[in-house]
Amino acid sequence: WTGLPFDRSSNDLTAHTLRAWDTWRESFSPQTRAQLDKPTAAALRFLAACQDPDGAWTPLWFGNQHVPGETNRTHGTAHVLLALAAHPHTPTHVNLASMRSRASAWLIAAQNPDGGWGGDSSTTPSSIEESALAVDALATYALTDPPEGTSSALLPAVRSGAAFLVAQTKN
Numbered sequence: 001w002t003g004l005p006f007d008r009s010s011n012d013l014t015a016h017t018l019r020a021w022d023t024w025r026e027s028f029s030p031q032t033r034a035q036l037d038k039p040t041a042a043a044l045r046f047l048a049a050c051q052d053p054d055g056a057w058t059p060l061w062f063g064n065q066h067v068p069g070e071t072n073r074t075h076g077t078a079h080v081l082l083a084l085a086a087h088p089h090t091p092t093h094v095n096l097a098s099m100r101s102r103a104s105a106w107l108i109a110a111q112n113p114d115g116g117w118g119g120d121s122s123t124t125p126s127s128i129e130e131s132a133l134a135v136d137a138l139a140t141y142a143l144t145d146p147p148e149g150t151s152s153a154l155l156p157a158v159r160s161g162a163a164f165l166v167a168q169t170k171n
Helices: 013-028 030-050 074-087 094-108 128-144 154-170
Strands: none
Touching: 013 030, 013 074, 030 074, 030 094, 074 094, 074 128, 094 128, 094 154, 128 154
């Protein structure tokens, strides 16, 4: 299997792994929790290293046919922000606050005028899937680790995204 395009580390799968570890962490023994510290720190360092300069992450597994190269940075960024927003353990060598802030800023900037999100910046058509992911990530971030003074754009983005979803699903 080695050498295939999908046979490499990815930020979307790393985010899912972090969320799983964080979900179950408190039910593990102290010894198991301690054993998770090293791979958790490595996962956070990996996410920090592969975050794009503009704050987004490009996932390995999911694309969008409306984006050149069929990538889906909305999907990747939302999944990583969900993992980081809910992550309770903050090693001092990774600046989680900066990663979260840059990711939320990217998602807010990528929101379409209709309130939804597509697979990348606001030039791709909005979809229910990408919009739901972005709203979930931004709302989770706002509730669990809001930036100081909560960004004036964060809550309006969540509200307009939720309105888009309500309209698209016919209430």
